[in-house]
Amino acid sequence: MIETAIFLLFALLAVGSALVVVLHRNPVYSTMSLVVTLVSLAVLFVLLGAPFIAALQILIYTGAIVVLFLFVVMLLNIGREEIGQHGGMLQKVLAGVGALVLLGMVGSASWGLYGGAVAKPLDEDFVSLTTLASELFSSYLLTFELVGLLLLVAVIAATVLAARPRSGERVEQEVEVAAGPAAGPGPVTATTGDAVLPREGVR
Amino acid sequence: MLFDLLATSVKLVFFLAVFLAAITPLMVWVERRFAGLIQDRPGPNRLGPLGLFQPIADVGKFFFKEDVMPAAADKLLYLLAPVLAVLPALSTFVFIPFGPAVEVGDRVVPLVVSNANAGVLLFLALSSLAVYSLVLAGYGSNNKYSLIGGIRASAQLISYELAMTLAVVAVLIPVSSEAGSFRLTEVVAYQQGHLWNVIPQLLGFFVFLVAMFAETNRLPFDLPEAESELVAGFHTEYSAMRFAAFFMSEYVNMTTLSALCATLYFGGWDLFGFPEWAAAALAGLFGPLWLWMGLVGMAVLVAKTGVFLLLFVWVRWTFPRFRYDQLMRLGWKVLLPLSLLNVLFVSAMTLAGVY
Amino acid sequence: MVPVSWYLLLAALLFAIGTAGALTRRNGITIFLSIELMLNSVNLTLVAYSRLLGDHTGQIVVFFVLAVAAAEAAVGLALFIAIYRHRRTIDLNRMNLLRW
Secondary structure, eight states, rough: OHHHHHHHHHHHHHHHHHHHHHHHHHHHHHHHHHHOOOOOOHHHHTTTOOOOHHHIIIIIIIIHHHHHHHHHHHHOOOOOOOOOOOOHHHHHHHHHHHHHHHHHHHHHHHHHHHTOOOOOOOOHHHHHHHHHHHHHHTTHHHHHHHHHHHHHHHHHHHHHHHHHOOOOOOOOOOOEEOOSSSSSSOOEEEOOOOOOOOOOTTO | OOOHHHHHHHHHHHHIIIIIIIIHHHHHHHHHHHHHHTTTSOSSSSSSSSTTTTHHHHHHHHHHSSOOTTTTTHHHHHHHHHHHHHHHHHHHGGGOSSEEEEEEEEEEEEEEOOOOTTTHHHHHHHHHHHHHHHHHHHHHTHHHHHHHHHHHHHHHHHHHHHHHHHHHHHHHHHHHHSSSSSOOHHHHHHHSSSTTTTTTTTHHHHHHHHHHHHTHHHHHHHHOOOOTTTTTGGGTTTHHHHHHHHHHHHHHHHHHHHHHHHHHHSSTSSSSTHEEEEHHHHHSSSSSSHHHHHHHHHHHHHHHHHHHHHHHHHTTSSSSSOOOHHHHHHIIIIIIIHHHHHHHHHHHHHHHHHO | OOOOOHHHHHHHHHHHHHHHHHHHHOOHHHHHHHHHHHHHHHHHHHHHHHHHHHOOOOEEEEEEHHHHHHHHHHHHHHHHHHHHHHOOOOOOGGGGGTOO
16 A cells, blocks of 8 residues: 555656656756656665665766766757757657557557466565675676776776877867856856867868 | 644754754854854854854845755756755654653653654665765766766765764664663663663764765765856856755754764763753742753754764864765775774674673 | 565656656756656665575665766766856756757
């Protein structure tokens, strides 16, 4: 009874904030709505008997990944999306229809397979971390090491990609320092230290 | 079921009242008097004996100050930021134990508000949510200095979070190899049987200490709210009660992290068996054992936390501030390798059977 | 008790919302967020199946999906920063150098 109530509450919250993520114009609001979605999904993970995964979701996803998103949004001062796009309506309608078709297909498949099946009640062994960890480090050890290697590669790639380009001529350029949400009338300009941006045609 | 609910709420109220509600005003007074002591001046001494009523005056000031909001600020985010500051600070303390498992009637109740299996992990997860308040405050204020403060804060917090998590992992390795789980009650029980964790894991303790300072934005890592450099950093545009929310959340964060440090490295509520002996002696006089156990254990925990809070204040008024690139370099190039070394060392010792 | 298929339906709904977002929006960051939403819906499906079948494999795969999503987010955002330096915009409709 309580479980159903908690599920309904957080499922509605997840769907609502997912809609805000997808529909809102301001990227900062979209990111914060994603945080709400992730936290409600973490609660649903706890309901499904995976508290460790829920803790990891909050620690890694909301604690680091979405912070990275926010950091980049504010660093680059990504403003609201411009309104008005040629042929935009057709694209939106088609995307909506496509999403509904996808939902119908996946939904009917999963409902048809398991219908109203209820899982057996949780026991201590399923929820315990020891069983999960022993399985992770025995059957999936190779995958674990490979994912570690993948993360190392990602760190190196991100560092290299985001590093300042070392072109021959260092050009001081005026860039618009982010002035927050009201980037409308007269954003304040200031010179950053050495923004190394090669001008067009100078190589 | 009902008994569990009642027990949890009693523990919750007790912990909240003693730990957070009592410590925060005390910290305001301690900070200012201790600052005066270090700087060879009296500090506030007008209100009450030794200036003890100063926090009351501060609260009154916060209530009556004018509440200003910048016209071009992003209203929702600006208003949300102080709330988001208080929530993680006030929710992380539930995992800290303040006594052993006591018998209440016919049930055994562990003296911790939430004895979750992944307790430490949830603690770290909830404390990592504190980044959002800083970032949103910086962004929503529509102010250059606030935005820079907010961005610096986010980078600083996620960098030092990593070193802190690894230091905590090193503590949990011998505990879980002996007890099978890593609840914080098991960590305290482990330290009752062996030395306090600070002695075999001194390096991890220092890494955790430095990361603790960085996580709470206290000097020498308070660049996001640097007073002399960024006006007031991410909370420039906040006044009155909203500033009080940030202020309070900083002290609560400090308190909770100090309590965690005391639990992980200094034995938590245990003082070489003294609390249990004292509680038994007092219960022999009058009153139930579980009540005295809770009170004595809480007193020891508060004392240890107080030592760390004093250290926080002491360091604040002693050291200059780190520059931003020095801060990043310290977090990634110094603390992270040191904490990894610590984990390696502890794992080797645990496998060799020394721990 | 909540039937497991409710979780599966919820995950399918979130996946559909994420897909619609990824196909419709112009802002690069929002598309990225929609993709993260899709990944999370997959996580929910995996955990639900793990609960239904009593097997831990689902949770372990979620663990790996979390790590891979982190790696992808880091590299993707670094790419966005690099693109922004040159094109001054993240609007994906402006990334049209390869169009005919």
